[in-house]
Amino acid sequence: MNELILGDCLEVLKNIDSESVDLVYLDPPFFSNRNYEVIWGDSGEMRSFQDRWSGGIDHYISWLKERVMEMHRVLKPTGSIFLHCDWHANAYIRVYILDKIFGEQNFRNQIIWKRTTTHNDSGQGAKHFGRVTDIIFFYAKELKKATFNPQYERYTSDYVASTYNKVDAEGRRFKASDLSAAKPGGDTSYEWHGKKPPTGRYWAYSQANMLEFEAEGRIYYSKTGQPYLKHYLDAMPGTSIDELWSNCVFRSKKERIGYPTQKPEALLERIIQSATNEGNIVLDPFMGGGTTVAVADRLDRAWLGIDQSVAAVKVTEFRLQRQRGLFSKPFVTRLHKYDYDTLRYQDAFEFESWIIQQYGGLPNIKQRGDLGLDGRLPDNTPIQVKRSDNVGRNVIDNLVSALRRYDKNRFEQAQTHGVLIAFSFGKGAVQEVARLKNEEGIVLKLVTVEEIVPIAKKPTLQINVVDLGADSKGQREIEFQTTVTSSVGVQFFAWCWAYQAGSSFKADVLFDKTGVQRHEFAPGEHNIAIKVVDNDGLESLEVLRLKVNGVVVTG
Ligand SMILES: C[S@@+](CC[C@H](N)C(=O)[O-])C[C@H]1O[C@@H](n2cnc3c(N)ncnc32)[C@H](O)[C@@H]1O
Structure with missing residues (x-):
């Protein structure tokens, strides 16, 4: 667990084991104002958006229902669901989705949450009262077995x-x-x-x-x-909490990433603490900027976050990196594309095992003697992996002799004698493989990494530094301008004003669409780190060393 997964939650949920999750919190895109709903604006989000809108409320309900059915399946009998919605669709959601899937008998609460920014839609001339609340439906999977920890708040x-x-x-x-x-x-x-x-x-x-x-x-x-x-x-524990929640608000400016549907951490703290215990598993299938997983991580729960937008997944990844400490448990981010450089230069053994598994094979736990074979297919065909480009003829010669020594009987009878995986193959290797097949009946299969997993090149980033001058206190204002080369386009930038080389990237500005930032620096040396994320979710990091002492020096 502890995974961020890019994809439509319907598809991702289908691959999650039944009865494996303790809590589902979902804050799906509302059935409301069209423009307001688009947060990230990327292709993943837009696809989902068009899907939901094409047939009005009925379509929205069936779109959501399909997904909630999967959520019900993955919940443990002790588990619960909290579904966040608003007045546009709440009645339909309760009757047509939750009562149908979870059963009326498992209804527990209709929580009324007063939104933080009392964003009030009753402007001049409006013929209704201001709508300032959202609804969170709370259902147990099985009422009698459900985990529930009463919550309290401080007395006034x-x-x-x-x-x-x-x-x-x-x-x-x-x-x-x-x-x-x-x-x-x-x-x-x-x-x-x-x-x-x-x-x-x-x-x-x-x-x-x-x-x-x-x-x-x-x-x-x-x-x-x-x-x-x-x-x-x-x-005394305090006042026990009822279903009217009016003070779950943002605690600081820094908590806000900068989009309208972000939920405060205080809200998710209450939900997670009431329905789970430490070590339990929390799932957010529409995770957005990752409020649920960030809180679950802090509260020592395991977690899984899914979103169809690359930006949402990467913003959440940076958010987690920012809040994590030495003892935090690791997590993985699953995108649709893999970065060529990361695969090409990562630890060789780790890469070999991973790519063999992606190919459907079984990696060796350790290297077998000096044969250099790294694993096998389920039918026992040996696999060798070379973590290099342009693999040459000599590799083929060595592989054939290794295969002969590895299992003589098999070698004499096999239809496919071995598989060689590499980033690319040279002409010599390709010709030798053809000759072996035609003249000696030895069949080797050459497979590139790209045929197994989709690979892309990450973006490159250049920074231009403009000194805007000093203020009366000797602080200097600097403007940073970025130039990006990417074949797929840029999603967003993240900025860290005091980067420590070797430690994780703790963003001060988490979600910047512009690529231009101004910041003030005191005299002295500063390390500034900038990340750019492209439309595949691949990222590059650039670190600048600034000497602010009358003049700015970059390095
Ligand atoms: C209202 S936002 C969630 C906000 C989140 N609770 C937070 O506090 O940041 C809804 C999210 O659902 C995502 N989304 C929309 N359709 C999706 C789908 N079919 N599968 C997964 N995520 C989807 C959107 O990209 C968006 O990030």
Whole structure:
């Protein structure tokens, strides 16, 4: 787990095991204002967008229903779903999707969430009240088995001041509750420190209990000597949360990535904490800028995020890198294309094992003797991998002799004697393979990496630095202008103003569409890192060294 996956969630969900996930939170594109919905503007998002719109609300509902059915399948019996929507389609979603798939009996709440930016649509002349809330439907997969942890929020200061209005000698705030009760029950009419219960009433506790409270210092006496039980504020969990959520808001400016449908982390914290425990698995099939997975990661849950937009997947990847520390668990990002340079220059053994698996073969756990064979197909055809380009004739000669020694019997009877995988093959190798087949009946299959996985070249990035001058405090404003070469086009840029070489990229500006940024620097040396992401999701990093000391020096 811990994967970011690019793709239509319907297709991705089909490959997820049944009953393997503890919580699904989904914030699908709404059935609402068309333009407002497009966040990323890339081809993945646009395709999905057109899909949903082509046949009105009925089409939207069947589009979503298909996907929710898969979500239901992947949920464990103890799991739950939270579906975020608004007034445009909520009634249809509840009746036609959730009640049908999860069953009315598994309905738990209709949570009303007051949106952060009380973005109010009741402008002048509007004939309705401002619509400022979203709806989050909460269903269990199986009500009786579902995980649920009640949530609490801090008491308001007014409530604390009026209710927890006493302070003990150690400075602990408490409220004092009556120790008498209307009904008798066992040992409840005794005299306590010379006081009987008020007329017509009884003590609420037995004498033994009262002695225990007293030993714990939990009895408070009023001026008249009447005993009360102390309830300390710091021992209370707070107010238990109901289904009206009005204070799940963005905690800081930095939390905002910069698009209208981003949800605050506080909202997802509440959902994840209520429906999962540490180590559980959280799935967001429409993850957007990755709020759910970022929070799940911070709360030590495993997670899976899916989005059809390259930008969403990469923004989420950078967001996770920004918040992660030394002990964070690793995650992988699955795009549709692989970067040639990364594959070509990564650890050889890792690459060999991976590409053999992608080809449907089984890699050797370790190299077998000096034969240089790296794995085999399920029918036992040996596979060799060369992590290089232009593989030559000598490699073919060595492979044939290795195959002979590897399994003599097989070699004499095989139809395909071996498979050789490389980035590309030279003319000499191709000719020798043809000759072997024609003259000696030895069949070798040459397979390029690109035939197994789609490969692309990442973009290249150049930065131009313009010194805009110093302000009165000696800070210098610098403008950075980017020039990108890419065969597929640019998605976005991310910027880090204090980059530490060797450590992960912690973006200060996470989602910049323009490629131009201005920033102020104090005198001294600065490392600035810029990433560009192209339409395949491939990225390049450029690091600049700036010396700000009257003049700017780049390197
Ligand atoms: C409303 S946004 C989610 C926002 C997110 N909750 C957040 O806080 O950032 C919806 C997302 O669904 C994605 N999307 C649309 N259709 C999709 C599909 N068929 N499969 C996966 N993702 C899809 C969009 O690209 C968009 O990022």
